[in-house]
Amino acid sequence: MTKSNLTRRGLIKTSAVAGVGLATPTIFTASSVAAFTNEPTGSSVTLGFNVPQSGPYADEGADELRAYELAVEHLNGGGDGGLMNTFSSKALKGNGILGKEVKYVTGDTQTKSDAARASARSMIEKDGAVMITGGSSSGVAVAVQALCQEAGVIFMAGLTHSNDTTGKDKKANGFRHFFNSYMSGAALAPILANNYGTDRRAYHLTADYNWGYTTEEAVRTSTEALGWETVAAVKTPLTQTDFSSYIAPVLQSGADVLVLNHYGGNMVNSLTNAVQFGLRDKLVNNKNFEIIVPLYSRLMAKGAGANVKGIYGSTNWHWSLTDEGSKAFVKSFGTKYGFPPSQAAHTTYVQAMLYADAVERAGSFNPCAVAEALEGFEFDGMGNGKTLYRAEDHQCFKDVLVVRGKENPTSEFDLLEIVEVTPTEQVTYDASIFGGELGACNPGA
Amino acid sequence: MFGLAAKDFRLLLLVAALVAFAPFILNPFPEGSGMAQFNAGYPDLMQRFVIFGIFAIGFNILFGLTGYLSFGHAAFLGVGSYAAIWMMKLLTMNVIPAIILSVIVAGVFSLIVGWISLRRSGIYFSILTLAFAQMMYSLAYSVLTPITGGETGLQPKTSDPRILDSLVTDGTTPKANLFGLEMGASYDLSVSGWVFTFNAGYYIAAVVMLISFYVAIRIFRSPFGMMLRAVKSNQNRLNYTGLNAKPYTLAAFVISGMYAGLAGGLMVAMDTQAGAERMFWTASGEVVLMTILGGAGTLIGPVLGAGLIKYMENILSKINSNILHEWFAFLPDGFEDLLVTLIYPFIGKGWHLTLGILFMLVVIFLPGGLVEGGQRIGRLFKRKKPDATPAADKTPAE
Numbered sequence: 001m002t003k004s005n006l007t008r009r010g011l012i013k014t015s016a017v018a019g020v021g022l023a024t025p026t027i028f029t030a031s032s033v034a035a036f037t038n039e040p041t042g043s044s045v046t047l048g049f050n051v052p053q054s055g056p057y058a059d060e061g062a063d064e065l066r067a068y069e070l071a072v073e074h075l076n077g078g079g080d081g082g083l084m085n086t087f088s089s090k091a092l093k094g095n096g097i098l099g100k101e102v103k104y105v106t107g108d109t110q111t112k113s114d115a116a117r118a119s120a121r122s123m124i125e126k127d128g129a130v131m132i133t134g135g136s137s138s139g140v141a142v143a144v145q146a147l148c149q150e151a152g153v154i155f156m157a158g159l160t161h162s163n164d165t166t167g168k169d170k171k172a173n174g175f176r177h178f179f180n181s182y183m184s185g186a187a188l189a190p191i192l193a194n195n196y197g198t199d200r201r202a203y204h205l206t207a208d209y210n211w212g213y214t215t216e217e218a219v220r221t222s223t224e225a226l227g228w229e230t231v232a233a234v235k236t237p238l239t240q241t242d243f244s245s246y247i248a249p250v251l252q253s254g255a256d257v258l259v260l261n262h263y264g265g266n267m268v269n270s271l272t273n274a275v276q277f278g279l280r281d282k283l284v285n286n287k288n289f290e291i292i293v294p295l296y297s298r299l300m301a302k303g304a305g306a307n308v309k310g311i312y313g314s315t316n317w318h319w320s321l322t323d324e325g326s327k328a329f330v331k332s333f334g335t336k337y338g339f340p341p342s343q344a345a346h347t348t349y350v351q352a353m354l355y356a357d358a359v360e361r362a363g364s365f366n367p368c369a370v371a372e373a374l375e376g377f378e379f380d381g382m383g384n385g386k387t388l389y390r391a392e393d394h395q396c397f398k399d400v401l402v403v404r405g406k407e408n409p410t411s412e413f414d415l416l417e418i419v420e421v422t423p424t425e426q427v428t429y430d431a432s433i434f435g436g437e438l439g440a441c442n443p444g445a
Numbered sequence: 446m447f448g449l450a451a452k453d454f455r456l457l458l459l460v461a462a463l464v465a466f467a468p469f470i471l472n473p474f475p476e477g478s479g480m481a482q483f484n485a486g487y488p489d490l491m492q493r494f495v496i497f498g499i500f501a502i503g504f505n506i507l508f509g510l511t512g513y514l515s516f517g518h519a520a521f522l523g524v525g526s527y528a529a530i531w532m533m534k535l536l537t538m539n540v541i542p543a544i545i546l547s548v549i550v551a552g553v554f555s556l557i558v559g560w561i562s563l564r565r566s567g568i569y570f571s572i573l574t575l576a577f578a579q580m581m582y583s584l585a586y587s588v589l590t591p592i593t594g595g596e597t598g599l600q601p602k603t604s605d606p607r608i609l610d611s612l613v614t615d616g617t618t619p620k621a622n623l624f625g626l627e628m629g630a631s632y633d634l635s636v637s638g639w640v641f642t643f644n645a646g647y648y649i650a651a652v653v654m655l656i657s658f659y660v661a662i663r664i665f666r667s668p669f670g671m672m673l674r675a676v677k678s679n680q681n682r683l684n685y686t687g688l689n690a691k692p693y694t695l696a697a698f699v700i701s702g703m704y705a706g707l708a709g710g711l712m713v714a715m716d717t718q719a720g721a722e723r724m725f726w727t728a729s730g731e732v733v734l735m736t737i738l739g740g741a742g743t744l745i746g747p748v749l750g751a752g753l754i755k756y757m758e759n760i761l762s763k764i765n766s767n768i769l770h771e772w773f774a775f776l777p778d779g780f781e782d783l784l785v786t787l788i789y790p791f792i793g794k795g796w797h798l799t800l801g802i803l804f805m806l807v808v809i810f811l812p813g814g815l816v817e818g819g820q821r822i823g824r825l826f827k828r829k830k831p832d833a834t835p836a837a838d839k840t841p842a843e
Binding site: 053054105106107108112117118121125126137139142146147149150151162169171208209211235237238437439442 | 489583586587595597600604617618629716717722763
């Protein structure tokens with residue numbers, strides 16, 4: 001124990017030391033000669049692949065990483081070239097990007113915004129990545145997109161379905177190829193009306209977080225416009241694994257359709273519970289009880305097994321598509337890994353290619369030049385038909401697939417069948433409806 | 446000096462030297478070399494080192510001194526973050542008001558939580574704090590989405606009011622700053638292959654960390670600290686002598702909650718983003734790990750523990766199988782594959798496994814944490830060379 005004895009001399013000494021300490025940081029100020037953040041000067045360029053390698057979306061993350069590795073191989077001139085052969089833009093030559101060999105670093109987002117940002121920052125600050133891509137959650141996508149905007153690098157979003165990513169949280173340096181909740185709702189509603197009629201009563205179970213909210217709202221709005229009635233919308237905790245207590249009240253509510261705004265493990269569990277409760281064998285209001293899953297993925301269908309049979313949903317891309325681009329991608333992915341790619345793999349592969357192509361066309365890695373090259377870019381041959389990267393919100397507009405769980409799957413990958421390809425016009429919306437603003441592109445430095 | 450005993454002052458100087466020269470110490474390998482993978486001297490990680498150092502120092506004031514194991518400390522970190530980000534959105538991007546408010550708000554929350562939880566001790570106290578933290582996490586994640594941004598979290602936007610700042614007109618994102626000095630501003634010093642980065646944000650956080658460390662030393666050496674140790678050694682005896690331990694433990698709880706809030710505020714200042722998952726119970730568990738790994742009840746232990754965990758999380762987790770193959774490329778193919786297969790589970794996404802093994806080893810063989818390891822090494826040298834200067838610098842005053 002020491003007694004503090006405050007003297008004049010002591011005080012002066014202390015404040016002098018404190019003053020020096022406080023002044024230290026001001027000596028260092030930003031000084032950089034590069035035109036933009038991480039300008040590649042050597043013979044190679046580094047891209048950052050930030051995907052969930054642990055946590056609930058690790059399966060999607062692993063598939064995304066496979067797709068990125070494939071994309072890098074193709075960009076560097078290896079393999080069969082994949083989608084570069086079918087892509088409408090012919091700027092890529094298989095000699096890297098702008099003649100620089102493509103290298104990459106990987107990171108684990110853990111599906112947590114903080115971890116994802118830490119990982120992305122280390123890619124930018126330590127490894128000199130000039131573009132960050134990946135992710136399998138909208139929360140992570142929004143967080144990393146904001147980071148990239150601040151740091152002055154391009155962000156090519158991976159699997160993110162919430163309206164917010166290119167809606168209220170859109171950023172000038174961020175781009176999304178994947179579709180969103182609004183498009184799911186707009187694509188699904190007419191199919192549902194055709195198959196189930198226009199006088200249905202719907203009950204929503206919604207994962208209690210941003211993506212759940214926007215999906216519920218999108219499906220609600222578009223089905224109500226066709227005459228459906230929404231009986232109730234119940235929020236379920238994201239960590240819920242047993243949904244029986246949420247399923248039981250559905251039968252008493254007089255609803256004849258159950259909409260599961262769930263993704264990943266949530267959807268697998270809730271759907272399994274619902275089917276086990278015999279919901280689909282019930283006859284309510286003289287109509288067959290039906291279940292709908294707005295966002296489908298093959299990995300989820302695999303998890304839910306036989307329960308997905310006959311259940312409608314929407315998806316961004318499916319490997320059974322027969323256009324040239326999809327066939328080429330399935331072929332080169334299958335040759336390398338031995339099984340067909342998921343929609344997560346497809347969207348991330350395409351994002352990497354689109355970035356590389358935009359750099360080639362712009363003739364520079366400068367984020368502002370790349371953004372300009374991507375804005376309003378129309379392309380084809382990437383598996384989704386004619387696609388537009390809209391300049392107003394950096395969202396891709398393309399056909400949306402409405403799928404249904406297959407009754408007689410022939411293999412463990414053949415679980416979904418395409419019911420209809422909803423044309424782009426039907427899912428296009430005005431860029432201003434979600435609010436938010438892009439701001440100006442930031443080249444950093 | 447500063448009212449510290451000579452030994453403590455030397456420790457403070459050592460820590461000050463370590464943080465001041467961290468950009469050199471953490472970047473021992475030249476850029477572009479194979480070992481550069483292990484360099485940790487980039488701004489983000491250096492900032493995390495000192496911020497989590499503050500968090501662990503604060504946690505140690507409660508756990509190390511009173512023995513009360515709070516399992517919900519991350520909640521105060523999260524609350525501090527939200528307070529800071531709202532200050533930045535509404536008032537100014539200057540970090541000072543944000544950090545001050547984050548400390549105050551965390552203090553208020555910890556007062557409420559502590560007042561209720563401290564009615565019980567031992568495992569019941571831990572469970573109560575855990576329950577509060579999970580409750581706050583769930584609220585932030587879903588119910589309070591309008592305030593917390595839910596899963597997406599909060600970031601400053603161009604359209605925020607920021608009444609003290611001048612209007613942003615060119616559509617650029619506002620950046621956190623200290624009277625104009627941006628937190629992201631860095632100066633790169635290149636010395637024949639080596640690149641050392643001096644980052645403004647890091648040094649600001651480091652100064653705050655040194656002040657926190659100084660305050661912690663003063664608390665440890667004060668009569669108040671002595672009372673807290675008395676609570677740890679035998680609370681019943683304290684009660685029988687007619688002393689009420691509650692005000693002391695509550696004060697310790699609030700102080701450590703404010704430290705957590707300070708860490709949260711700094712996190713936002715360095716990386717303008719606040720999200721709910723930093724309040725999750727695993728984050729609370731992490732700070733317990735840091736403290737125990739470094740040495741609970743010691744002054745410097747928690748800082749070392751925080752550094753080690755953050756290093757592993759950020760460096761080890763980024764090594765992928767390709768990098769391993771590059772390292773062992775000189776070996777014959779079969780042998781190379783075998784080595785890679787053997788090591789792979791422990792790196793990349795398997796870093797948790799390595800951390801777990803390390804934690805077990807430390808708890809079993811070094812119950813006093815890394816600090817005890819340092820002491821043992823120190824004693825080893827002492828025995829060999831009795832006239833050599835004792836390694837007192839490395840050993841804490843405990």
